[in-house]
Amino acid sequence: MFKFGKGKPRSKVGKLIDKHGYTQENLVKASGVSRNTVSKVCSDPKYVPSPSVLKKIMKTIRSIEPGAKADDYFDI
Structure with a gap:
């Protein structure tokens, strides 16, 4: 009936x-x-986290998408 995230x-x-x-x-x-912070990262396409937070987020993203780069997900 309801789709997640809709x-x-x-x-x-x-x-x-x-x-x-x-x-x-x-x-x-x-x-x-x-x-x-995770809520902002997931909902605001213009949000760019601090370098230390960006590093943690990207490490986690790379466990899902091994070739991911920060500029694939953030406007830096």
């Missing part, structure tokens, strides 16, 4: 985790980044 604005990171069946909570636990 109607929510999503960034490239948000679309990636949705596509692979992960939740924002999975990303929080895997990356060690706060829930609020």
